[in-house]
Amino acid sequence: LKHNLKPVDFSNINFDTLDLVRRFYPNLPNHKLEFLSNHFQFETKSNHNSLDDVFATWELLHKLLEDKIIPTAKKRSELINKQKNKFIHVAQIFQKLHNILNDNLLLENLIAQIVEEFNLVNIYKANATQDGAVRLENIRNLFRLAKAELNSHRGTNGIKELLQYASLSNTDLDALTSSHPKIPIITIHQAKGLEFDYEFLAGMNDDIFPSYFSTRNGSITEEEKRLFYVAITRAKKALFLSSSGRPSRLLNYIPEQFITKIK
Missing domain, CATH: 3.40.50.300 (P-loop containing nucleotide triphosphate hydrolases)
Incomplete structure (x- = not known):
């Protein structure tokens, strides 16, 4: 494709075509590759043959580049430059939290640090509605859960355990509900x-x-x-x-x- 964009090293960047299509074509009734290859009349139709799916995905990426990404690159760049200073503080917080993860902080301490960094307690306390009180209680419950059930887990492993806990298997769920109200x-x-x-x-x-x-x-x-x-x-x-x-x-x-x- 011919364009005026500066060359970028994409070797360490992954693109999700499903995410891109949902973003640029939000009103389509279906975002599956099989539907898209027929809807956009690609030369190669997706039919669950691995090689055909690769070619259909290649055509889809080219269509996204030609119709949506390259034509809007300048406008998106201008918007990013205009708004990026508003997100610097948030980016710094995430970087700090990322470093804490590498330090293998206990899960309950990590939750407490996140709450402190984003000033969530004061924000929810300032919200005089019931919604603010509910959100504050949810934070407390999350902290209690991490301390009572996952108190030996640290860093990224702690987060993985928390996510696994949230999607319990039948056996784990049965054991949990029988011993906890x-x-x-x-x-x-x-x-x-x-x-x-x-x-x-x-x-x-x-x-x-x-x-x-x-x-x-x-x-x-x-x-x-x-x-x-x-x-x-x-x-x-x-x-x-x-x-x-x-x-x-x-x-x-x-x-x-x-x-x-x-x-």
Whole structure:
């Protein structure tokens, strides 16, 4: 491609085409390579053949460069130069936190340092609404969790353990909820094999559950139906289902006599 951009060494830089396409074409109904290669009429269509996918990705990157990246480079550079001074302080904080990670700081001390560096306590205290109080209590709970459950973990390993803890396996979750009075917020896949007295299943909207991709052929896939069955059979006493938009068509599989509607 011919352009007036200065040469840049990209040897140590990774580009995510999915992220780029979502950024530059936010209104497309689908951002998968298979859809894009047909939508933009690439010479090579993505068909899950590894070599064809490579060529389709190459065409996609060229289209992004020609249509979106190169034409807007000057404007983006001007915006960056105009606004970058506002982010210097934040960048310095992140650099300091990065150095602390390398020092293998205990996880609870790392959380405390993050809170202090970003002045979160004072910011949330200044927020007189309930939201400020809730956020402050969430920070306290996170600190207590790190100290009580992950108190021997340090640095990047501590963060990895915290993320793993947040996505507990069924066995770990079962052990945790049996010994601690907590309300687990989990995915349907994580709930397989578990039971709860009361269950709240949120997001029962069409295009969320069932997902858009599972219904694009006009009917719900069998896998989505099986997943719904798993979801609603976790409750032993009461099941609460909620939607914030068009109710899920999966709800039609539940007989009316078992439903009590709450507005």
